[in-house]
Amino acid sequence: MRLSAMGDVAMTVPVLRAFVNQYPEVKITVVSRPFFKPFFEGIPNLSFFAFDEKVRHKGSLGLFRLFQDLKALKIDAFADLHNVLRSKVVRTLFVVSGKKIASVDKGREEKKALTRPENKIFKPLTTMFERHVKVFEELGFSINLANPIFPQKAILDSEILNIIGNSHQKLIGIAPFAQYDSKVYPMDLMQEVIDILALDQNNTILLFGGGKKEVEVLNTLSSGKENVINMAGKIKFQQELQLISNLNVMLSMDSGNAHIAAMLGVKVITLWGATHPYAGFSPFNQPLTNALVSDRNLYPKLPTSVYGNKKVEGYDDVMRTITVQEVVSKINSELN
Secondary structure, eight states: OOOOOHHHHHTTHHHHHHHHHHOTTOOEEEEEOGGGGGGGTTOTTEEEEEOOTTTTTOHHHHHHHHHHHHHTTTOOEEEESSOSHHHHHHHHHHHHTTOEEEEOOOOHHHHHHHHOSSSOOOSOOOOHHHHHHHHHHHTTOOOOOSSOOOOOOOOOOHHHHHHHOSOOOEEEEEEOOOSSGGGSOOHHHHHHHHHHHHTSTTEEEEEOOOSHHHHHHHHHHHTTOTTEEEOTTTSOHHHHHHHHTTOSEEEEESSHHHHHHHHTTOOEEEEESSSOGGGTTOOTTOOGGGEEEOOTTTOTTOOOOSSSOOOOTTOTTGGGGSOHHHHHHHHHHHHO
16 A cells, blocks of 8 residues: 555555566555556556545545455455555554554654754665565565566557657656755756757657646746657656656656656656755665765755755755756766
8 A cells, every 4th residue: 555645656666566576476456546557557466456535435434445445355464655644544454354464664763863954864764665675574575676677668659759759869858846846956957958958959858747837837948949848738647657668868856757767667867955865765776876966065954854845044046056067967978
C-alpha cells in the first residue's frame, strides 16, 4: 500500500520490479490511487487495486471496507510502504486477522538532524528504495536492487509523433516545476538553459507540466523555438509515460517527474534547492554526480527541508548558485 504522492508511488516501482523478478511465484497486489495505475502496467504477477477515496473507502468505515476487499483476495502479508494513519488502520486490521505485516521506517529523526539549522549531521541517509527493501525483508523476502530491470521504450503512437515529429533527434525532457517554490530553478535561468540547448538543431526539447499557470510558463519558455515543444495538456498521462520512456535525458527538479523518468530507465539530471539528495529521495539508479546541488558554502543551512515546504529567511535564491553552464554541460555529457 502506497497512496501518494506521485513521486513516492513511482519510487516503489523499481523495488516491485526487482521483487517479481526474484520471486516469480509470489503475487503482488498494489493498493494505490487509480491515477497511478499506469505506473505498474506490464509488471508480471502484479495486480492493481484502486483505492476509492471518495466513496467506497472513505472514512473509518471505508478503511474497514478496504480491509475486507483485500482480505477477499486472500492476502497473506501486508507491506505498508506509506506509514500514515490510513495505512496504519488497514495494517492493524491485518494483524488482528492473524496476517504478517511490515511497515516502512521513514527515518524522521535522521532527517531532522540533516535539515536542522544548527548542529547539522550532514551525511547520506538510507534511500527510500532501501527502506522499501527492508519492509519486504521483514516479510521474509530479501531483494537485490543491483542490475535493475526496466521496461522497453514504448512505441510512440501517431498522436505523439504528430506533435514531436517523426525524426531521430535527441529528445531532452525538461520538467521545471515542483510542489514547492524552494525546489524550483529560477525561470530566467531555465530559459537560458533551454535557449542554449535549442541552438543545437539535433535536439528536441520537450517541456512537461500541468495546470493553467504552468502551461502559460511553458508557452513562454518554448516561444519562438521550433525544436522546443510544450507537451502540457496535449496528451494523456499514459501517453506521457510512453514519451518519457523515449527520452535521452530528463532534467527535473526534486519532483515526481524525476522519479517517473528513473523508473523507466531514463537518465535523469536533478536540480536541488532547499532539499538535498542525502535525504534519500534521489532518483533510482542515478549517479550522485547527476544531482546538481546549491552551494552549501554560501548557504550552510542547506538542506533546510526534507520536502521543500519550509522557508528560511535569506535562502530564496540558493538555486542561483547552480549555473546555467553547469546544467547545460551536464545534459550534453549525458547525451554524448
